[in-house]
Amino acid sequence: MRRVTFRRVTTLTSLAALAAAGTVTTAAGQGGSAGVADDGTLVIAQLQAEGEGQAIEGEGEGGEGTAASLEGDVAFLHDIGFMEGHIRAGLALYRAGDRAAAVTHMGHPIKEKYDAVAERLERLGEGHQRDLIVALAEAAEAGAEPSEIEAQAEAVFGEFAEVRERFPAADRLAALVALTRTAAEEYAEALGEGRVSDLHEYQDAWGFLQAVAAEARALGESGSQAVHEAAEEILEQLGATEAAFGNLQGEGAFEADPSILYGAAARMELAALALADDASAEGVRAEGEGEGD
Known part of the structure; x- marks a missing residue:
């Protein structure tokens, strides 16, 4: 049985620095947070921002930090999740009565990310998703009943789910790891002096x-x-990440620590890497569907 050890490193150095120093040989994966040491120990890098709540240079709105390093199917699936995450935040805020914030979040999939996935969705015969997302944002802005907003949001989520089912599970899992890292980056940017200073990024x-x-x-x-x-x-x-959140307004007792999210992403990646070469993962897609192209 292989021994496992955790090492906390910053997102600026990550496991790549350990590899450069000859400490480990990195395993394949998005972001390089797992590797094998010279003695056979499996090393999981628990990523942490430089300084408590300090944003990493080059990261920002739109998830550019992690998203910029992704390619192919994993990048596409990450971006689908990115859009869904904005809508889920908006839906929760709409239910809670914070409609101004909800409208902002529901408008961001089109403003920030849709162009990155538009061509691929068209090739998949899913170009109509833009109209569904726009209709949802417009309904929220018009002050529609929460039940109507929820129904429209669930329809969008269902469309996203159908798209994901066309892709191998290994890619879907890798995209979840990447989206968790994007969440960590946004969370780090949300903090200032150990508290939530940017509520939108926190949400x-x-x-x-x-x-x-x-x-x-x-x-x-x-x-x-x-x-x-x-x-x-x-x-x-x-x-484990629930400890880093209070309510949607950033209130309540919680640990304002981005390393909670970065560490969760690193441990998730270990599970995703274990599956990456598993042939059984290739079969997890909608019946009758081929590769997601």
């Missing part, structure tokens, strides 16, 4: 994690035991 982080949870639950229903176990591990790590 973004919360919404992204809700999107991760929804997709992990869907993967957990897979007929593949390996995929089920990986999804359960992701849900377990999401449970």
Whole structure:
């Protein structure tokens, strides 16, 4: 049995610095947060922002920090989750009566991310999703009944789920790891002097994690035991991130510490990497569908 150790490193150095120093050989994956040491020890880098709540240079609105390093199917799936996370945050705020904030969040999928996925969605025959997202944002801005907003949001989530089912589970899991890192980046930017100073970024982080949870639950229903176990591990790590959140207004008792989210992402990646070469993961897609292109 391989020994496992955790090392806390900053997001600026990450596991790549350990590899450069010859400490570990990195494993394949998004973000490089797991590797194998010379003595065979599996090293999981628990990522932490430079300084409590300090944003990382180059990260910001739109999730550029992690998103910029992603490619192909994982980038596409991350961006679908990014849009869903904004809508989930907006829906929760709308239910809670904070309609101004809800409208802002529901408008961001089109403003910030849709152009990045538009061509791929068209090729998949899913170009109509733009109209659904726009209609949802317009209904929220018009002050529609919460039940109507919820129904429209659920329709969008259903469309996103159908798109994801066309892709291998390994890519879907890697995208969840990436989206959790994006949530950590947004959370770090939300903090100042150990408290929430940017409520919008804090709500973004919360919404992204809700999107991760929804997709992990869907993967957990897979007929593949390996995929089920990986999804359960992701849900377990999401449970640990609850300590970093109060209510949606940033109130209540919670630990304002981005490393909680970065650490969860690193441990999630271990589960995703274990599945990456598992042939059973290739079969987890909608019946009759081919590769997601």
